[in-house]
Amino acid sequence: MEEIIVIIFGLIVGSFLNVVIHRLPLEQSVVSPGSHCPSCGVPIRFYDNIPALSFVILMGKCRRCKTRISVRYPLVELFTAFSFWLAYRFYFEQQPVYAGFCAIFLCLLIALALIDLEHQLLPDELTLGGATVFLIYAFFNPTVTPIAAIATAIGSALVFAGLYFFYLKVRKIEGLGQGDIKMMLLLGVFLGPDRLVIAVLLASFAGLLVGIFFIIFKGKNLQLKLPFGTFLSLGSYISLFWGRLILKAIQSLYMI
Ligand SMILES: [Zn+2]
Known part of the structure:
Protein backbone atom coordinates (compact mmCIF):
# COMPACT_ATOMS: atom_id res chain seq x y z
CA MET A 1 0.00 0.00 0.00
CA GLN A 94 16.30 2.66 7.75
CA GLN A 95 16.41 6.38 6.94
CA PRO A 96 13.00 7.81 5.98
CA VAL A 97 14.18 11.45 5.92
CA TYR A 98 17.23 10.53 3.85
CA ALA A 99 14.95 8.70 1.39
CA GLY A 100 12.92 11.91 1.04
CA PHE A 101 16.02 13.95 0.27
CA CYS A 102 17.11 11.28 -2.23
CA ALA A 103 13.77 11.82 -3.99
CA ILE A 104 14.37 15.60 -4.15
CA PHE A 105 17.91 14.99 -5.45
CA LEU A 106 16.58 12.63 -8.15
CA CYS A 107 14.03 15.26 -9.24
CA LEU A 108 16.84 17.79 -9.66
CA LEU A 109 18.88 15.25 -11.68
CA ILE A 110 15.95 14.50 -14.01
CA ALA A 111 15.25 18.21 -14.61
CA LEU A 112 18.94 19.10 -15.11
CA ALA A 113 19.51 16.15 -17.47
CA LEU A 114 16.63 17.07 -19.77
CA ILE A 115 17.15 20.85 -19.70
CA ASP A 116 20.87 20.45 -20.52
CA LEU A 117 20.04 17.98 -23.29
CA GLU A 118 17.55 20.36 -24.91
CA HIS A 119 19.02 23.80 -24.17
CA GLN A 120 22.69 23.20 -23.21
CA LEU A 121 21.88 25.00 -20.01
CA LEU A 122 21.90 24.18 -16.29
CA PRO A 123 19.71 26.76 -14.51
CA ASP A 124 21.14 28.29 -11.31
CA GLU A 125 17.76 27.77 -9.63
CA LEU A 126 18.39 24.02 -9.79
CA THR A 127 22.19 23.83 -9.35
CA LEU A 128 22.83 26.60 -6.79
CA GLY A 129 19.32 26.42 -5.32
CA GLY A 130 19.67 22.67 -4.88
CA ALA A 131 23.21 23.01 -3.47
CA THR A 132 21.91 25.43 -0.82
CA VAL A 133 19.16 23.03 0.30
CA PHE A 134 21.57 20.10 0.44
CA LEU A 135 24.22 22.18 2.22
CA ILE A 136 21.76 22.60 5.10
CA TYR A 137 20.89 18.91 4.92
CA ALA A 138 24.62 18.03 5.03
CA PHE A 139 24.47 18.56 8.81
CA PHE A 140 21.82 15.82 9.11
CA ASN A 141 22.87 13.45 6.30
CA PRO A 142 23.52 9.99 7.83
CA THR A 143 25.68 8.83 4.89
CA VAL A 144 28.29 11.63 4.69
CA THR A 145 29.86 13.78 7.43
CA PRO A 146 29.29 17.55 7.02
CA ILE A 147 33.04 18.22 6.62
CA ALA A 148 33.37 15.57 3.88
CA ALA A 149 30.26 16.87 2.11
CA ILE A 150 31.39 20.51 2.07
CA ALA A 151 34.99 19.63 1.16
CA THR A 152 33.77 17.43 -1.71
CA ALA A 153 31.48 20.16 -3.03
CA ILE A 154 34.13 22.89 -2.96
CA GLY A 155 36.99 20.61 -4.06
CA SER A 156 35.15 19.17 -7.05
CA ALA A 157 33.86 22.59 -8.14
CA LEU A 158 37.45 23.90 -8.00
CA VAL A 159 38.71 20.95 -10.08
CA PHE A 160 35.98 21.59 -12.67
CA ALA A 161 36.72 25.34 -12.63
CA GLY A 162 40.38 24.48 -13.26
CA LEU A 163 39.41 22.27 -16.22
CA TYR A 164 37.10 25.00 -17.52
CA PHE A 165 39.89 27.61 -17.56
CA PHE A 166 42.39 25.10 -18.94
CA TYR A 167 40.15 24.41 -21.94
CA LEU A 168 39.42 28.09 -22.37
CA LYS A 169 43.08 29.21 -22.30
CA VAL A 170 44.88 26.27 -23.86
CA ARG A 171 42.40 24.90 -26.35
CA LYS A 172 40.34 28.10 -26.78
CA ILE A 173 37.06 26.23 -26.38
CA GLU A 174 34.46 25.90 -23.67
CA GLY A 175 35.02 22.21 -22.92
CA LEU A 176 32.76 22.51 -19.92
CA GLY A 177 30.03 25.00 -19.11
CA GLN A 178 29.97 27.20 -16.03
CA GLY A 179 26.76 25.36 -15.16
CA ASP A 180 28.76 22.14 -14.77
CA ILE A 181 30.95 23.82 -12.12
CA LYS A 182 27.87 24.90 -10.15
CA MET A 183 26.33 21.47 -10.59
CA MET A 184 29.38 19.91 -8.88
CA LEU A 185 28.47 21.84 -5.70
CA LEU A 186 25.07 20.15 -5.65
CA LEU A 187 26.39 16.67 -6.48
CA GLY A 188 29.38 16.84 -4.13
CA VAL A 189 27.52 18.12 -1.11
CA PHE A 190 24.95 15.31 -1.25
CA LEU A 191 26.92 12.34 -2.61
CA GLY A 192 30.16 12.86 -0.68
CA PRO A 193 33.63 11.97 -1.98
CA ASP A 194 33.34 8.24 -2.79
CA ARG A 195 30.04 8.32 -4.66
CA LEU A 196 30.95 11.57 -6.46
CA VAL A 197 34.12 9.97 -7.89
CA ILE A 198 32.03 7.08 -9.23
CA ALA A 199 29.42 9.51 -10.62
CA VAL A 200 32.07 11.50 -12.52
CA LEU A 201 33.72 8.30 -13.78
CA LEU A 202 30.40 6.97 -15.07
CA ALA A 203 29.56 10.36 -16.63
CA SER A 204 32.93 10.57 -18.39
CA PHE A 205 32.65 7.00 -19.61
CA ALA A 206 29.12 7.54 -20.94
CA GLY A 207 30.18 10.83 -22.53
CA LEU A 208 33.15 9.15 -24.18
CA LEU A 209 30.99 6.35 -25.61
CA VAL A 210 28.40 8.76 -26.99
CA GLY A 211 31.17 11.03 -28.33
CA ILE A 212 32.86 8.14 -30.15
CA PHE A 213 29.48 7.07 -31.53
CA PHE A 214 28.81 10.55 -32.96
CA ILE A 215 32.31 10.86 -34.42
CA ILE A 216 32.22 7.44 -36.11
CA PHE A 217 28.60 7.22 -37.20
CA LYS A 218 27.46 10.83 -37.54
CA GLY A 219 30.66 12.33 -38.95
CA LYS A 220 31.14 14.88 -36.14
CA ASN A 221 34.61 16.12 -35.24
CA LEU A 222 36.39 16.44 -31.89
CA GLN A 223 34.95 19.93 -31.32
CA LEU A 224 31.57 18.23 -30.80
CA LYS A 225 29.76 19.68 -27.78
CA LEU A 226 28.05 17.20 -25.54
CA PRO A 227 25.67 18.15 -22.70
CA PHE A 228 27.96 17.03 -19.87
CA GLY A 229 25.29 17.92 -17.30
CA THR A 230 23.10 15.17 -18.77
CA PHE A 231 25.89 12.63 -18.30
CA LEU A 232 26.64 13.93 -14.79
CA SER A 233 22.97 13.44 -13.91
CA LEU A 234 23.03 9.91 -15.24
CA GLY A 235 26.26 9.07 -13.36
CA SER A 236 24.95 10.60 -10.13
CA TYR A 237 21.64 8.75 -10.43
CA ILE A 238 23.40 5.38 -10.67
CA SER A 239 25.98 6.31 -8.03
CA LEU A 240 23.36 7.41 -5.49
CA PHE A 241 22.12 3.82 -5.31
CA TRP A 242 25.02 1.66 -6.48
CA GLY A 243 28.11 3.93 -6.19
CA ARG A 244 29.55 2.27 -3.11
CA LEU A 245 28.92 -1.19 -4.58
CA ILE A 246 30.73 -0.17 -7.79
CA LEU A 247 33.61 1.26 -5.75
CA LYS A 248 33.93 -2.01 -3.81
CA ALA A 249 33.93 -3.96 -7.07
CA ILE A 250 36.70 -1.74 -8.48
CA GLN A 251 38.72 -2.05 -5.25
CA SER A 252 38.38 -5.86 -5.21
CA LEU A 253 39.65 -5.97 -8.79
CA TYR A 254 42.85 -4.25 -7.68
CA MET A 255 43.25 -6.54 -4.64
CA ILE A 256 43.85 -9.59 -6.82
ZN1 LIG B 1 -3.98 22.13 -28.59
Whole structure:
Protein backbone atom coordinates (compact mmCIF):
# COMPACT_ATOMS: atom_id res chain seq x y z
CA MET A 1 0.00 0.00 0.00
CA GLU A 2 2.80 2.39 0.95
CA GLU A 3 4.52 1.66 -2.34
CA ILE A 4 1.39 2.60 -4.30
CA ILE A 5 1.21 5.94 -2.46
CA VAL A 6 4.91 6.55 -3.24
CA ILE A 7 4.34 5.78 -6.93
CA ILE A 8 1.24 8.02 -7.20
CA PHE A 9 3.12 10.82 -5.43
CA GLY A 10 6.02 10.30 -7.89
CA LEU A 11 3.63 10.62 -10.84
CA ILE A 12 2.23 13.90 -9.51
CA VAL A 13 5.70 15.33 -8.82
CA GLY A 14 6.79 14.14 -12.29
CA SER A 15 3.91 16.12 -13.77
CA PHE A 16 5.23 19.25 -12.02
CA LEU A 17 8.79 18.42 -13.20
CA ASN A 18 7.49 18.55 -16.78
CA VAL A 19 6.39 22.13 -16.15
CA VAL A 20 9.81 22.99 -14.65
CA ILE A 21 11.68 21.37 -17.58
CA HIS A 22 9.51 23.18 -20.11
CA ARG A 23 9.31 26.65 -18.50
CA LEU A 24 12.46 27.22 -16.44
CA PRO A 25 14.84 27.54 -19.44
CA LEU A 26 12.36 29.99 -21.03
CA GLU A 27 12.33 31.98 -17.77
CA GLN A 28 8.58 31.57 -17.37
CA SER A 29 6.85 31.12 -14.02
CA VAL A 30 6.44 27.50 -12.99
CA VAL A 31 3.30 28.27 -10.96
CA SER A 32 1.05 30.32 -13.20
CA PRO A 33 -0.64 30.18 -15.62
CA GLY A 34 -1.86 26.58 -15.34
CA SER A 35 -0.95 23.95 -17.92
CA HIS A 36 -2.02 24.73 -21.45
CA CYS A 37 -1.49 23.20 -24.88
CA PRO A 38 1.77 24.63 -26.29
CA SER A 39 0.22 24.60 -29.77
CA CYS A 40 -3.31 26.05 -29.50
CA GLY A 41 -2.96 27.54 -26.00
CA VAL A 42 -6.20 26.07 -24.64
CA PRO A 43 -5.98 25.38 -20.88
CA ILE A 44 -5.72 21.69 -20.05
CA ARG A 45 -8.67 20.59 -17.91
CA PHE A 46 -7.95 18.73 -14.69
CA TYR A 47 -9.40 15.49 -16.03
CA ASP A 48 -7.05 15.69 -19.02
CA ASN A 49 -4.08 16.32 -16.73
CA ILE A 50 -3.82 12.97 -14.96
CA PRO A 51 -0.16 11.93 -15.06
CA ALA A 52 0.65 9.29 -17.71
CA LEU A 53 -3.00 8.14 -17.91
CA SER A 54 -4.31 11.16 -19.83
CA PHE A 55 -1.66 10.68 -22.49
CA VAL A 56 -3.04 7.19 -23.16
CA ILE A 57 -6.70 8.29 -23.04
CA LEU A 58 -6.05 11.20 -25.43
CA MET A 59 -3.81 8.93 -27.54
CA GLY A 60 -1.02 11.48 -27.37
CA LYS A 61 -2.99 14.36 -28.91
CA CYS A 62 -4.44 17.66 -27.67
CA ARG A 63 -8.22 17.26 -27.17
CA ARG A 64 -8.96 20.42 -29.18
CA CYS A 65 -6.31 20.95 -31.85
CA LYS A 66 -5.13 17.32 -32.12
CA THR A 67 -1.47 18.39 -32.10
CA ARG A 68 0.79 15.58 -30.95
CA ILE A 69 1.89 15.76 -27.33
CA SER A 70 5.53 14.80 -26.80
CA VAL A 71 5.95 11.31 -25.37
CA ARG A 72 8.50 12.95 -23.06
CA TYR A 73 5.70 14.08 -20.74
CA PRO A 74 4.38 10.66 -19.72
CA LEU A 75 7.93 9.25 -19.74
CA VAL A 76 9.13 11.90 -17.26
CA GLU A 77 6.12 11.13 -15.03
CA LEU A 78 6.69 7.38 -15.12
CA PHE A 79 10.44 7.73 -14.60
CA THR A 80 9.94 10.07 -11.64
CA ALA A 81 7.53 7.56 -10.10
CA PHE A 82 10.09 4.78 -10.66
CA SER A 83 12.80 6.95 -9.06
CA PHE A 84 10.67 7.63 -5.97
CA TRP A 85 9.97 3.91 -5.68
CA LEU A 86 13.72 3.17 -5.89
CA ALA A 87 14.51 5.72 -3.17
CA TYR A 88 11.75 4.20 -1.05
CA ARG A 89 12.96 0.62 -1.53
CA PHE A 90 16.60 1.46 -0.89
CA TYR A 91 16.42 3.81 2.05
CA PHE A 92 12.96 4.39 3.53
CA GLU A 93 13.00 1.65 6.14
CA GLN A 94 16.30 2.66 7.75
CA GLN A 95 16.41 6.38 6.94
CA PRO A 96 13.00 7.81 5.98
CA VAL A 97 14.18 11.45 5.92
CA TYR A 98 17.23 10.53 3.85
CA ALA A 99 14.95 8.70 1.39
CA GLY A 100 12.92 11.91 1.04
CA PHE A 101 16.02 13.95 0.27
CA CYS A 102 17.11 11.28 -2.23
CA ALA A 103 13.77 11.82 -3.99
CA ILE A 104 14.37 15.60 -4.15
CA PHE A 105 17.91 14.99 -5.45
CA LEU A 106 16.58 12.63 -8.15
CA CYS A 107 14.03 15.26 -9.24
CA LEU A 108 16.84 17.79 -9.66
CA LEU A 109 18.88 15.25 -11.68
CA ILE A 110 15.95 14.50 -14.01
CA ALA A 111 15.25 18.21 -14.61
CA LEU A 112 18.94 19.10 -15.11
CA ALA A 113 19.51 16.15 -17.47
CA LEU A 114 16.63 17.07 -19.77
CA ILE A 115 17.15 20.85 -19.70
CA ASP A 116 20.87 20.45 -20.52
CA LEU A 117 20.04 17.98 -23.29
CA GLU A 118 17.55 20.36 -24.91
CA HIS A 119 19.02 23.80 -24.17
CA GLN A 120 22.69 23.20 -23.21
CA LEU A 121 21.88 25.00 -20.01
CA LEU A 122 21.90 24.18 -16.29
CA PRO A 123 19.71 26.76 -14.51
CA ASP A 124 21.14 28.29 -11.31
CA GLU A 125 17.76 27.77 -9.63
CA LEU A 126 18.39 24.02 -9.79
CA THR A 127 22.19 23.83 -9.35
CA LEU A 128 22.83 26.60 -6.79
CA GLY A 129 19.32 26.42 -5.32
CA GLY A 130 19.67 22.67 -4.88
CA ALA A 131 23.21 23.01 -3.47
CA THR A 132 21.91 25.43 -0.82
CA VAL A 133 19.16 23.03 0.30
CA PHE A 134 21.57 20.10 0.44
CA LEU A 135 24.22 22.18 2.22
CA ILE A 136 21.76 22.60 5.10
CA TYR A 137 20.89 18.91 4.92
CA ALA A 138 24.62 18.03 5.03
CA PHE A 139 24.47 18.56 8.81
CA PHE A 140 21.82 15.82 9.11
CA ASN A 141 22.87 13.45 6.30
CA PRO A 142 23.52 9.99 7.83
CA THR A 143 25.68 8.83 4.89
CA VAL A 144 28.29 11.63 4.69
CA THR A 145 29.86 13.78 7.43
CA PRO A 146 29.29 17.55 7.02
CA ILE A 147 33.04 18.22 6.62
CA ALA A 148 33.37 15.57 3.88
CA ALA A 149 30.26 16.87 2.11
CA ILE A 150 31.39 20.51 2.07
CA ALA A 151 34.99 19.63 1.16
CA THR A 152 33.77 17.43 -1.71
CA ALA A 153 31.48 20.16 -3.03
CA ILE A 154 34.13 22.89 -2.96
CA GLY A 155 36.99 20.61 -4.06
CA SER A 156 35.15 19.17 -7.05
CA ALA A 157 33.86 22.59 -8.14
CA LEU A 158 37.45 23.90 -8.00
CA VAL A 159 38.71 20.95 -10.08
CA PHE A 160 35.98 21.59 -12.67
CA ALA A 161 36.72 25.34 -12.63
CA GLY A 162 40.38 24.48 -13.26
CA LEU A 163 39.41 22.27 -16.22
CA TYR A 164 37.10 25.00 -17.52
CA PHE A 165 39.89 27.61 -17.56
CA PHE A 166 42.39 25.10 -18.94
CA TYR A 167 40.15 24.41 -21.94
CA LEU A 168 39.42 28.09 -22.37
CA LYS A 169 43.08 29.21 -22.30
CA VAL A 170 44.88 26.27 -23.86
CA ARG A 171 42.40 24.90 -26.35
CA LYS A 172 40.34 28.10 -26.78
CA ILE A 173 37.06 26.23 -26.38
CA GLU A 174 34.46 25.90 -23.67
CA GLY A 175 35.02 22.21 -22.92
CA LEU A 176 32.76 22.51 -19.92
CA GLY A 177 30.03 25.00 -19.11
CA GLN A 178 29.97 27.20 -16.03
CA GLY A 179 26.76 25.36 -15.16
CA ASP A 180 28.76 22.14 -14.77
CA ILE A 181 30.95 23.82 -12.12
CA LYS A 182 27.87 24.90 -10.15
CA MET A 183 26.33 21.47 -10.59
CA MET A 184 29.38 19.91 -8.88
CA LEU A 185 28.47 21.84 -5.70
CA LEU A 186 25.07 20.15 -5.65
CA LEU A 187 26.39 16.67 -6.48
CA GLY A 188 29.38 16.84 -4.13
CA VAL A 189 27.52 18.12 -1.11
CA PHE A 190 24.95 15.31 -1.25
CA LEU A 191 26.92 12.34 -2.61
CA GLY A 192 30.16 12.86 -0.68
CA PRO A 193 33.63 11.97 -1.98
CA ASP A 194 33.34 8.24 -2.79
CA ARG A 195 30.04 8.32 -4.66
CA LEU A 196 30.95 11.57 -6.46
CA VAL A 197 34.12 9.97 -7.89
CA ILE A 198 32.03 7.08 -9.23
CA ALA A 199 29.42 9.51 -10.62
CA VAL A 200 32.07 11.50 -12.52
CA LEU A 201 33.72 8.30 -13.78
CA LEU A 202 30.40 6.97 -15.07
CA ALA A 203 29.56 10.36 -16.63
CA SER A 204 32.93 10.57 -18.39
CA PHE A 205 32.65 7.00 -19.61
CA ALA A 206 29.12 7.54 -20.94
CA GLY A 207 30.18 10.83 -22.53
CA LEU A 208 33.15 9.15 -24.18
CA LEU A 209 30.99 6.35 -25.61
CA VAL A 210 28.40 8.76 -26.99
CA GLY A 211 31.17 11.03 -28.33
CA ILE A 212 32.86 8.14 -30.15
CA PHE A 213 29.48 7.07 -31.53
CA PHE A 214 28.81 10.55 -32.96
CA ILE A 215 32.31 10.86 -34.42
CA ILE A 216 32.22 7.44 -36.11
CA PHE A 217 28.60 7.22 -37.20
CA LYS A 218 27.46 10.83 -37.54
CA GLY A 219 30.66 12.33 -38.95
CA LYS A 220 31.14 14.88 -36.14
CA ASN A 221 34.61 16.12 -35.24
CA LEU A 222 36.39 16.44 -31.89
CA GLN A 223 34.95 19.93 -31.32
CA LEU A 224 31.57 18.23 -30.80
CA LYS A 225 29.76 19.68 -27.78
CA LEU A 226 28.05 17.20 -25.54
CA PRO A 227 25.67 18.15 -22.70
CA PHE A 228 27.96 17.03 -19.87
CA GLY A 229 25.29 17.92 -17.30
CA THR A 230 23.10 15.17 -18.77
CA PHE A 231 25.89 12.63 -18.30
CA LEU A 232 26.64 13.93 -14.79
CA SER A 233 22.97 13.44 -13.91
CA LEU A 234 23.03 9.91 -15.24
CA GLY A 235 26.26 9.07 -13.36
CA SER A 236 24.95 10.60 -10.13
CA TYR A 237 21.64 8.75 -10.43
CA ILE A 238 23.40 5.38 -10.67
CA SER A 239 25.98 6.31 -8.03
CA LEU A 240 23.36 7.41 -5.49
CA PHE A 241 22.12 3.82 -5.31
CA TRP A 242 25.02 1.66 -6.48
CA GLY A 243 28.11 3.93 -6.19
CA ARG A 244 29.55 2.27 -3.11
CA LEU A 245 28.92 -1.19 -4.58
CA ILE A 246 30.73 -0.17 -7.79
CA LEU A 247 33.61 1.26 -5.75
CA LYS A 248 33.93 -2.01 -3.81
CA ALA A 249 33.93 -3.96 -7.07
CA ILE A 250 36.70 -1.74 -8.48
CA GLN A 251 38.72 -2.05 -5.25
CA SER A 252 38.38 -5.86 -5.21
CA LEU A 253 39.65 -5.97 -8.79
CA TYR A 254 42.85 -4.25 -7.68
CA MET A 255 43.25 -6.54 -4.64
CA ILE A 256 43.85 -9.59 -6.82
ZN1 LIG B 1 -3.98 22.13 -28.59
